[in-house]
Amino acid sequence: MPVFMTGTPKAARFMLVVILMHASFCLHVNAQLPQHPGKRAVTLVARQVTIDYIIKQVRQQTDVEFRYVPDEKFQRRLNVNFVNTRLDDVLAFVLNGTGLTWITENGGISIIKASVPAQPLVSKPKPPPSPADTLLITGKSLDEAVIIGYGTTTQRFNTGNVISVKGDTAYSRSVNNVLLLLQGRVAGMMVTQTSGMPGTELKVQLRGQTSLFNGTEPLFIVDDIPYNSILTKGLGSQIWSEKASSFGFINPDDIASIDVLKDADATAIYGSRGANGVVLITTKRGRPGKISTRVNASQGFARVARHVPLLNTPQYLEMRREAFRNDNVATTDKNAPDLMKWDTSRYTDWQKELIGNAAAVTNLQASVSGGTPLVQFLVSGHYRHEQTVFPGPFKNSQAGMHFSLGSAVPGKRFSGTLTGSFFSINSQLPGHDFTAQIMLPPNAPPAYLENGSLNYDWLNPYIGLVGPLFNSNIKNLLGSLSLQYEILPRLKLKTNIGYHWLPGNSGTIILIAMYAPALRPNKTGSWSGNDFESASGIIEPQVTYHTCLGNLSLEAVAGGTYQGYEVKREELTALGYKRDDQLGNLDDADSLSRQFLRSSYRYVAVFGRTKFKWRNKYLLNLSVRRDGSSRYGPRKQFAFFYAAGAGWIFSSEPFMAPLERVLSFGKLRASFGTTGNDQIGDYQYLDRYENVGGTYQGIIGLLPVNLYNADFAWEQTRKMEIGLETGFLKNKLLLSASYYNYRSTNQLVDYPLPDINGASNIIGNLPAVIRNTGWEFVLTGHHLKNKNFEWSSVFNISFARNKLIAYPDPGIGVNAWKDMLGQPLSKKLVFQFRGTDPAAGTYTYTNAQGDAGPAETAVRKIPVNTAPDFFGGWENNIRYRRFQLDMLFQFVKQQGINDMYDPQYMPGFQRNQYINVLDRWQQPGDVAAYQRFTQSGRTRPGYQAIFRSDRGYVDASYIRCKYLNLSWQLPVRTLKQLGLDDARLYVQAHNLFTITGYQGLDPETQSGTALPPLRVMAAGVQLTL
Template sequence: MKFSYRQHLLRATLFLLGVFPLSGFCQQIIKGQVTGPQDLPIPGVNIQIQGANRGTTSNFEGEYQLVARKQDTLVFTYMGYAPQKVAVDEQTQINIQLQENENSLGDLVINAGYYQVKDRERTGNIAKITAEEIELQPLVSPLQALQGRMAGVEISSGTDTPGAAPTIRIRGQNSLRTEGNYPLYIIDGVPINSTPVESNTSLSFAGIDPLSTMNLSNIENIEVLKDADATAIYGSRGANGVILISTKKGEGQKGIQARLYSGISTVPNKLDLLNTQQYLKVRRQAFNNDGVEPDEFNAYDLLLWDQTRETDWQEEFLGGTANITDVSISAQGGNDRTHFRLNGAFHQQGTIYPADLQYQKITGGAHLDHRSKDEKFQLGLAINYGVDQNELLGDGVDFNTNAFTLSPNAPALYLDDGSLNWEEWGEAGLNNPLEGIFNTSTTRTHNLITSLNLSYEIAKGLEVKTNFGFTDFNSDEVVKMPQRSYNPAGMPLHRSLNTQSQRQSWIIEPQLNYQHQWGKLNLNALVGSTLQENQYDTFSVQGENYVAEALIGNLGAAESLINGVARNTQYRYQAVFARLGLDWDQKYYLNLTGRRDGSSRFAQGNRFANFGAIGAAWIFTEASFFEENMEWLSFGKFRGSYGTTGSDQIPDYGYLDAYEATQGPGGLYPTALANPQYSWEVNKKGEIALQLGFLKDRISLGASAYRNRSSNQLVGYPLPATTGFNSVQANLAATVENRGWEVEFSSDNIRKGNFRWQTSFNISFPKNELIRYPGLEQSPYANTYREGHPLNIALLYEYTGIDPETGYYSVKDQNEDGVLNQEDQVVIQDRTREYFGGINNSLSYKGISLQFLVQFVKQEGSFTSLFNSGFPENQLQEFSSTSATDHQISQTPEASLAYSRVVESDLVIDDASFIRLKTLNLSYSLPADWISPLGINQAKFFMTGQNLWTLTDYRGIDPDTPIGGLAFSGLRTFTTGLQVNF
C-alpha cells in the first residue's frame, strides 16, 4: 500500500510541475533594506504583497529580496513600528525606513488552523513561538522547545532518553483517563495521532514520540490554540487544545543555508551519598541496635565484600558524556509564480550510560508553492519524511536506581573478560545488578507526512479550497536477549521480542471561503467538511532458543515462537464545520464557529455531536475618547469566548463485544464487554482577557482568566474479578474543572544605537479540581480521587514522628481500629503546579546576539528514597546520623514495615519548586563586508546551552521529575556551531 501511494504521489507531483512549470513568467526582482529611525537595520520585518498570501522577511542586516509585479504594492510591518505601503511600479530597489507607531501591536499574523488572523484582531487565545526560538535548541522533540515559553502549556519530558514522548498538558488535565488528555497535533494542515507508540524498551513508560522524526530546523512556527474560540472549529479533536506546526516554505531570498552544531551532554546533578566508611558505620550500628550477630547471609557487605573498596556508582552509571552532532542544509528558489524549498538534516546523539547506545535521525522534506498567472489558482505541496534509529537497553536494567542505591563497597560488576560477575554477587545470594545489560533494542521508525492544498478564486472574494493529507508511520522494534545477560545457573535461552506497528491515515477537507466588505463591516465566512480514516496495525511475537547469539531477532532461526499478538483497528471520522467572522470598523470583532462531528468509536445513535463557540473582541483604544486623553496607552483590547468541544479519545470498538482466538485450534474467548450506550465527553470552555500596549507598544501586557469544565467522563470502568473482565467502557457523571490565570508581558527595554534589549515574561496560575463525582465513595476510584481536589493527588498517612518506644517512624491510625490501611490515608497532597512560567531576554549589539530563558515552577513533590537507614543500600548523608529526634537505625521487619508506611505519609512531601536557566544562546554574525566577496550572505557562529543551572531545595536529582527523587528529565548540554547562508 505505502509504495503504491508514493508512486502515485510522485506521478501527481510531476504532473503538477508539468502543468505549472517553474519558469516562463517574467517579473521584477525587488531588493532592498529596512532600517529604523536611526538608520539601524531591522531584522525580521514582514514584507507582504498586498492582496496575496506571499512575501518574505528581512535578514539580520535588514535586507530582503522577493519577486513582484509592477502593479503590486509591498506592505512592510513590524511590531512596534508603523506599517508602510509602497507601490512597485518600475522600482527594483526599495529601501524603507520604518517609524515607531502607537498602534502597531498585533501586526503579527497568527495561524488559527483553518484561517489566519492578525494578533491584534484575534478573539481567541493563541500562543506562538517562531523558528528562532526552536531551531538551535539541541532537542529531538519539537514540543520540548515549548518549555517555559508559553502560558498555560506544561511540558514534562519525564526521561532523558531521546525519542521518548514528552507529556504535554494545555490548561490542565481534563479527563480521568491518561490517554484522554492528549492535544491534537496538526502538521501543515494534516492531523497526526498524538498517542505515544508502544515500546518494550526503556521507553515503555513514556512510549515513542510520534513527532521525534521531525526536523527542528525545518519548523517555521508552532502555535498552540487554547480557548473555545480557537479550538471549537476542530470540534471533538480540540478538547485538549491544538498544536499547529508549520514547516518552512520557499518564500523569501533564494539560496542555500547550511548549519552544523556539535556538543556534549552530561547528567545535571549528583546526590551527596555515603562513602564506604560512612556506609559501613551505619550498617554496623544497625546490627548493634538490633542485637543481631552479623553473618554471611545478613551482612554480606560487612563480611564478604572488601571493606576498603569504594565505587562512586553515580559516576560509574551516570558519569558518561553523550556526544551530539546535528547537520542541516536547505535550498530554496523559484521564479515569480513558483517557489520551492528542499531540506535535509542528520542528528546523532549518544548516551551518558555505560552502554553502546545511540540515537540517529535523518530527515528530508520539500515544499512547493505555485500561483497561476491570474492569481486565481494556488497550489501548495508539503512533504516531510523522517527516519530514526534508536538503540536502547531492553526494559529491565535501571541505571538510575542502581547509581544511588548500590553499596559503595559492592564488588565489581564485570570480570576481566567483559562478562558479568555472577560468582561474587551469587555468594551474597544476589543477582548481578546489571542482569540484562547485554540485552539490546533497536527501534527503527519511518514517518511520512504529506499535504496538498489546492485553491481557486471562483469570483471576487469567493474561494474554493481543498486540503489533502496522508501520513504513514512505521515502527519496527527488535529486543535481543542473549544468554550472557542472565545468570547461567538459571539456564537461560537466547530470546527476542519483535514488535511492528503501523499507523496510516488520510484526510480530505473541502472548504468554501467568502470575504466581503460593506463600508465599515468586513465579513469572513468559511464552510467545510472533513473525511478522515486512520488505520492502526500492530504485531508482536517472542522468539526462543536461537542456536547462536548472532541469529537473535531472525524469527526464522528461532526454535519456537510464542505469545504472538496481532491487532488491527480502524477509525473513521467525518465532520462539517463553519466559521463566521465579523469586523466593524476595525474596532469590534465577532467570531462564530461550529462543527458537527461523527466518530466510529460510538454506537449508532451516539455517533454525532455538535460543538461550537462564540468569541468577541473590542479594541477600545480605537474609540474617539482615547485619541487625546490617554496617549500613554497605545493599544487596548477586551476579548472573551465561550463554547464547547468534545472528546472521543477512547479505544476503538468499545461498544462491541470483542473476542480473540484461543491458543489451541477452533476456539474463541471474550476479551471485552459491549456497551453501546456511552457517548461523547463534553468540555465547556469560557475565557475573558485583556490586552494592553503602552508607550507606543514598547510594553505589552496580556491577562486571561479561564474556566473549563469537562463532564460525561469516558472511562474504562473497573469491574469485579468475578465478571471475568477488567473493565467496560462507560460514561461517568463526573465533572473536572480547570480554571486559572495567565499573564504575558513583553517589553522593548532599550533601543539605542546598535544596542537592543527585549524581554518577554509569562506566568500561569492553574487550578484543577474534581468538582463532582456522585457515588465516589462506593466507586472503584474511592482511593484515587477526592471531590474538591485535583486529579493529580496522593493520599497519604499523617506522620506523627518517631515512636519513643521503638525509635521507628510512626503514622496515625485515624479510625483507631488497630489496622493501618487506605481508610487512614487522609492527608491529600496536591501534586499540580501552583504556578509556572518563564522569562526570556534577548540582547543584541551589532553582530553579537545573546538570548536566555529562565524557567520557574512552584510545586510540591515527594522524596521517597535513600533514607531507609540500616538496610544494605546507600542513602543520603543527611540521614546517616542519629539523635533524639531521628529514627532508630535498624533492619528488623518492624523497621522495614515502618519505613514502607512512612514513604506513604506526608513526611515525604518535599518542596520541588525550582528556577532553571533553561536555554542560553550566544551568536556572532560576521560583518557583511567580510563575507560578501566570498559569495556568502550571512555567516554566524553560535554557542547554545540547555539546562545549565538549577536553583532548588528539592532533595532529589531533578525537580522537573519530582516524584520519588531518583529520576531526571533533561541533560545539561553544551553545543557550538556555524550557520552559513549562500
C-alpha cells in the same frame, strides 16, 4: 476509501506521483509572465514604523522582491493607514520627500535616487482586491500573522486566545524534540520530561485535566495533518516505558511556527477533538528571492547536571553493621557479602560510573530556498547523532529531509503548495535504564576481572552492556497538498489533502552471555520483536468568502473533514535459543508466541465560521461544527459543537484619545462554546473479549470483559473565557490577562457489572463535572532599541486550579473518584507523618484517635496536591552590536514525590542511601529524622507507609535555565571577503543550571530510577550563502 488512506505502501507511491505532478505544474507556470508588482494591494495600519521596516515586511509577506541600499532615509518613521491600496500608491506616499523613487525590473522593485520627486499618493478610490492579494501590516507583534483553525488573523483582531511560538530560532536547531520548543514559553501549558533519554515521552497538558480516565493531551496538527504525539507501548522498549514520543521523529529546525489554540473561540471549530486545546505546527516554506543556502553545524556533549549526595564506604559499612546489631543477627558470607567478602576499603562512585559519562551530540542542518513570485521552493536535510551517558556504545541516530514547493498561475487565481518530510531514526539502547543502579554498594567488587572479562560473581550492572539490548528503526513520512482556486473575486475554493505514514520495528534480545559461564549450559536466549505501522489520510475541502460593506468587514469559511486512520501492530516472542548467534532466526527457537493487533478509526465533520469586523474595533466570531466518529455508539456517533467570541478595541474610541501616548492599544474579548474529547481508544463501546489463562482440549478460550453500549457518547467541555489585552508606550510594552472557566462533563467511566452478566464492566457516560479555572498573564516588552543595542523579552505566568465539583453515585459502585468530590483531581489524601518513635525507633503516623501510632493504625487525613501552584517562563533576547544573547528560564512552584526514599530497600539493606539517613534513631530516647537501620523486614510496614504519607512529598519547585545561546556575527567586510551573506559563531547550553531545594536527581522527573534531563553544551557555526 481513497487509496492514499489505506496505510499500505501504495500510499507512499501515490504521494510520489503527486509530487512529480506538482513539480511539472510548477515548471509550467514558472515560464509564465508575473503580474505587475505595483498592482498588488496592501493594507497598512501602523504607527511610527520605519520605511525600512515596512519594505521588509512587504518583501517577506508578498511575492515582490525589493532591491535598495539602506541608509538613514529608510529610518524615517511614519504613521500609515491604508486599506486595499495599490503598492505603487503606498510607495509614492512612503518615499515622498526622501529624494527616492522606484522602478520595476526583473519582476521586482528597485528603489533608487530620484531625478524628480516621487509621485504623490493617488487618492482615487479603487475596488478592493481579492483576499489573496491583500497584505495586512499593522505594526510589530500585535499585527504579525497568527494561524487559527482554517485561517489566519492577527493578535489585534483575534477574539480567541492563541499563542504563537516562532520555530526558526537557534533554539529549534539544537533540541531533539519539537515539544521542547513549547516548554516555558506558552502560558497555561505544562510540558514535562519523563526522562533524559532520547525518544521518551513528554507529557503535555493545556489548562488542566478535563477527563477522569481518558486522554488529556491537546490535538496536534502538523501542516493540516492530525498527528499522534505518542506511540503506545513504546515499540516494546522497557527504557521507553509504555509510551514513546513521536515528536522525536520530526526535525525541530523544519518548524516555522507553532500556534497554541486555547479557548472555545479558537478550538470549537475542531469540535470533538478540541477539549484539551489545539496545537497547530507549520513547517517552513520557500520564499521568493535569490537562491539562498544555509548550513548549520554544531558539536557538543551532554552530561547529568547534578549528582546526589550518597554514603561513602565507611558510612555505608557503618550503616550495614548497625542494621545487623539492631536486628540481633550475626553476619555471614551469605547475608552480608559486602561486610564479609568484599573489600571494605574499596570505593566506587556508581553515579560517575553509570551515568557520569559525557555523551557526544553532533548536529548538522542544511537548506536551500528561493524562487520567483510564482514559484518558491525549499529543500532541507539534517543529521543528528547522540550518544548516551551510560557506559557502552549506545546511540540514537536520525536523518531526514524536508521540502516545500509553492506555485501559482499568473494573476494567482489558482495556486498550490506541496510540503513533505521524511525522517529515519535508529536507536541502539540498553534494555534498562542504568540510573536505577546508582545506589549499588560503594564497596562492590570491580566490574571487570584482571583479564578484562566481566565479573559475574555479583549482580554486576555492566552485564547490561551484554543484554538485554534494545534496537529500533522508525520512519516517519508526512505529506500535504493545499490547492486554492479563486472562483469569483472574494470567493475561493480551497482543499487540503494530507497523509501520514509511521512504520517502525524493534527488537530486544537476551543473550546467554549475560549469565555466568558456569550457568550458561543450562540457560537459553530469547528475542522479542515489535512491528508497528500507522497510516492516516485526511481531506478537507473549504470555501471562503470575504467582502467589505462600508465599515463592515465580513469573512466566512465553510468546509468538511474526512479522516481515516489505521494502526497495525505485531508482537512476536521467540524463546529457547541454544546459542547467541541464532538470536533473531525464528527457526532456531524452541517456542514462538505471536499477537496481532489492528484497529481502524473514521472521522467526518462539517464546519463553518463567520467573522465580523465593524470599524476595525468591534469584533464578532461565530463557529459551528458537527462531528461523526467511529469511536462512539451507533446512537451517539454525531455531535454538535459551537462557539462565539467577541472583542472590543476600546483604544480606538474617541474618548481614549487623551491617553493615546500612554495606552496605545486596548482590547476586551470574551468567548463561550463547547468542545469534545475523543481520546478514548477504538472499539470501547463494543463487546470485547480477552484470552483466558489456560486451554481446554488444546483450545484457548475467550473471556468477555466489556459489554456493548449503543449510547456510548462524547465527553464534553464547556469553555468560557474573558481577556484584556493592552499596549503601552506605542506598544513597546504589551500586557495580556486571561481568565478561563471550563466545565467538563459526560465522563466515560467503567460501570462494574455483577458476574451474572458475563462481563466485568461496561463503559458508559457519567454526569460527573470537572471544573478547571485559572489566570494567565503574558508581558511582552521591547525595552530598548538603537543602532548598537536591542533588548526584548517575554514573561508569562499561569495560575491553574482544578476541582471535581459533581460526581453522582449511580448506585452500582462507580466510586473511584467519589472521595475526591470538591477536591482537585491531583490531590491525594495521605497519612500524616508524626516522626520517629523515640522509644522503638520506628515511624509513626496519626491514627483514628489523633494520636501517633504505628503504620497499621494510620488513617488518611492529610491532603497533598501535586499540581503546580503556578508556573511560567521568561525569555530574553539581547543584541549588542554583532553579539546576540538569547535566554529562556522556566519556573514551577509545586509539590513533588520525595525520591530520597528507595521504595524497595530500607536503610540498612545492601543498598546505598542518601547521606541524610545518618540522622537516624540509634537508642531509646533519640529524636531522629529516620527510623532505625534494619536488614530485615520487620519494620517494613512503617517504612512503606512513608510513600503514602505527607513525608513522601516535598517541595519540588525550581527555576531552570532551559536555554542559553550566545552568537557573534562576522563583520560585513569579512563576509564579503568570504563570499557569504551571513555567518555566525555560537555557543549554547540546555538545562544550564537549576535553582531548587529539591534533593533528588531532578525536580521535573522526580524519579530516582529514571535518567534526569541532561545538561547539553555545544558550539557551532551558521553560514548563509
